[in-house]
Amino acid sequence: xxxxxxxxxxxxxxxxxxxxxxxxxxxxxxxxxxxxxxxxxxxxxxxxxxxxxxxxxxxxxxxxxxxxxxxxxxxxxxxxxxxxxxxxxxxxxxxxxxxxxxxxxxxxxxxxxxxxxxxxxxxxxxxxxxxxxxxxxxxxxxxxxxxxxxxxxxxxxxxxxxxxxxxxxxxxxxxxxxxxxxxxxxxxxxxxxxxxxxxxxxxxxxxxxxxxxxxxxxxxxxxxxxxxxxxxxxxxxxxxxxxxxxxxxxxxxxxxxxxxxxxxxxxxxxxxxxxxxxxxxxxxxxxxxxxxxxxxxxxxxxxxxxxxxxxxxxxxxxxxxxxxxxxxxxxxx
Numbered sequence: 413x414x415x416x417x418x419x420x421x422x423x424x425x426x427x428x429x430x431x432x433x434x435x436x437x438x439x440x441x442x443x444x445x446x447x448x449x450x451x452x453x454x455x456x457x458x459x460x461x462x463x464x465x466x467x468x469x470x471x472x473x474x475x476x477x478x479x480x481x482x483x484x485x486x487x488x489x490x491x492x493x494x495x496x497x498x499x500x501x502x503x504x505x506x507x508x509x510x511x512x513x514x515x516x517x518x519x520x521x522x523x524x525x526x527x528x529x530x531x532x533x534x535x536x537x538x539x540x541x542x543x544x545x546x547x548x549x550x551x552x553x554x555x556x557x558x559x560x561x562x563x564x565x566x567x568x569x570x571x572x573x574x575x576x577x578x579x580x581x582x583x584x585x586x587x588x589x590x591x592x593x594x595x596x597x598x599x600x601x602x603x604x605x606x607x608x609x610x611x612x613x614x615x616x617x618x619x620x621x622x623x624x625x626x627x628x629x630x631x632x633x634x635x636x637x638x639x640x641x642x643x644x645x646x647x648x649x650x651x652x653x654x655x656x657x658x659x660x661x662x663x664x665x666x667x668x669x670x671x672x673x674x675x676x677x678x679x680x681x682x683x684x685x686x687x688x689x690x691x692x693x694x695x696x697x698x699x700x701x702x703x704x705x706x707x708x709x710x711x712x713x714x715x716x717x718x719x720x721x722x723x724x725x726x727x728x729x730x731x732x733x734x735x736x737x738x739x740x741x742x743x744x745x
């Protein structure tokens with residue numbers, strides 16, 4: 413409908429995302445015809461559908477909508493309350509919910525954390541007050557710590573300085589302050605960690621004792637072995653169902669070298685362009701920092717934690733396409 417009303421609405425990023433989805437679909441169809449594991453095909457089809465849905469949502473998101481912003485803020489506060497209320501001994505325990513006897517009725521803790529951080533970034537991108545942003549940072553950090561989702565927790569710690577440096581009037585002073593704060597935190601890490609309740613998030617500070625870290629390392633080694641044997645085309649579905657390298661290597665394994673390069677370009681080009689053309693601009697934009705935040709997080713997760721394509725990729729590219737459209741034809745927030 414938007415394209416029918418305005419033929420300029422469809423941008424290059426929309427085209428490139430469409431090509432990515434088409435290539436992805438072709439690989440899935442070819443491997444399904446060749447007899448690949450149907451369960452793995454089904455999981456990848458769902459990933460593509462989710463990624464496309466999220467792309468459309470962020471492509472058409474309106475940060476000026478007061479009602480939407482109020483509802484998003486209410487949703488974030490409610491998710492925070494749910495996390496705190498259902499935490500047991502410092503951990504968000506989903507099975508304490510009455511519906512836990514039916515796992516299909518509940519989000520996984522990762523899914524809940526993903527919904528939380530997506531909503532958090534939308535809200536924070538639109539907040540001009542430093543005090544209000546600090547409040548939301550505190551809520552997000554506490555909630556995701558209790559949730560135990562290490563990827564999302566790490567993403568918040570990663571993106572907060574990026575957002576604040578963007579808003580900082582004196583960037584050199586802010587960088588210096590952040591540098592000395594990091595040194596202080598590193599020097600006092602052991603004392604600070606002893607004040608926190610036992611939680612799987614703490615494994616981030618000592619990966620040698622993380623069973624998940626060891627398993628992911630083994631999956632990455634398996635991916636490299638597959639890539640060495642099939643460097644051009646990869647070997648789709650060579651993992652058992654539910655297993656994959658939790659990083660960009662799974663894109664190489666499943667979609668070959670061409671798919672990997674195309675996917676990497678889809679993430680790197682928007683991030684570089686946003687950084688070069690908007691990060692140091694005097695006029696601040698909520699649409700800009702939303703797109704840049706998601707690009708940074710999508711790259712972080714692609715390198716360290718998530719499969720391809722994760723929903724964050726759809727969010728990053730959708731927000732980027734929207735920002736590009738606004739800068740050309742309208743005024744971004």
